[in-house]
Amino acid sequence: MIRKKIVAGNWKMHTDLKEALALASEIIDEIREESPHVILFPPYPYARTIFRLLNDQSPIKLGAQNVHHEKYGAFTGEVSAPMLKSIGVDYVIVGHSERRAYFGETDDLLLEKMNTVLDNDMTPVYCCGEPLEEREAGTHEIYIRQQLEKSVLRLSPDRLEKLIIAYEPVWAIGTGKTASPEQAQSMHAFIRDTIANHFTESESEMIPILYGGSVKPGNAKEIFNQKDVDGGLIGGASLSPEQFTAIIKSFS
Numbered sequence: 001m002i003r004k005k006i007v008a009g010n011w012k013m014h015t016d017l018k019e020a021l022a023l024a025s026e027i028i029d030e031i032r033e034e035s036p037h038v039i040l041f042p043p044y045p046y047a048r049t050i051f052r053l054l055n056d057q058s059p060i061k062l063g064a065q066n067v068h069h070e071k072y073g074a075f076t077g078e079v080s081a082p083m084l085k086s087i088g089v090d091y092v093i094v095g096h097s098e099r100r101a102y103f104g105e106t107d108d109l110l111l112e113k114m115n116t117v118l119d120n121d122m123t124p125v126y127c128c129g130e131p132l133e134e135r136e137a138g139t140h141e142i143y144i145r146q147q148l149e150k151s152v153l154r155l156s157p158d159r160l161e162k163l164i165i166a167y168e169p170v171w172a173i174g175t176g177k178t179a180s181p182e183q184a185q186s187m188h189a190f191i192r193d194t195i196a197n198h199f200t201e202s203e204s205e206m207i208p209i210l211y212g213g214s215v216k217p218g219n220a221k222e223i224f225n226q227k228d229v230d231g232g233l234i235g236g237a238s239l240s241p242e243q244f245t246a247i248i249k250s251f252s
């Protein structure tokens with residue numbers, strides 16, 4: 001089964017408008033037809049402007065870093081899935097570890113968010129990953145299985161074809177510590193098996209699983225070469241056009 005290869009850039013709460021446009025333009029200039037699928041996750045205020053820079057044929061797609069689980073209503077300051085869809089967003093990150101840690105997002109809520117994203121014909125990029133204590137205690141697989149049981153495994157099977165998963169060990173995010181290619185492969189295979197055991201092997205085989213956590217030009221190739229790693233969700237290095245495009249070119 002040939003799964004989509006994807007490199008996604010999560011800009012988090014960085015850049016002003018001018019910087020965001022410059023960054024997007026430099027990335028657009030480097031992307032070729034044969035490049036993997038590229039998704040940019042800029043801050044909300046620049047999403048529409050960046051969408052206008054991309055043309056329909058562009059292999060670069062627009063994503064949002066978060067969404068509210070309700071479709072509309074009196075939720076001051078929040079952004080809904082229909083709003084995102086209406087400005088050209090195709091992908092939404094759901095359950096980044098920063099949202100879990102700083103905004104108290106639970107897997108029950110994340111299941112609702114995934115369903116709202118799917119109801120609006122967009123693709124959720126569901127993030128899972130264990131904290132350092134779980135890795136050190138050797139309980140990382142149990143931890144990830146629990147995250148999946150409360151979220152992805154409760155989706156209806158017909159929704160899986162639009163799902164992307166990102167495995168992002170919390171201890172590797174923004175720390176400069178990367179999971180080794182073997183650690184990444186072993187967790188990606190574990191996630192795929194867990195999904196196959198609950199649904200079917202063919203359903204599990206079609207889900208792209210991205211690795212995230214201190215991916216840089218120097219380690220991307222080895223990580224992306226692993227059998228169950230279908231690309232990366234890149235934070236820090238996605239703010240540098242040189243580094244991000246070098247990571248995109250690591251798929252060769």
Ligand code: PGA
Nearest residue numbers: 173174213214234235236
């Ligand atoms: P990082 O972030 O590449 O800066 O570690 C990854 C992420 O948070 O998605």
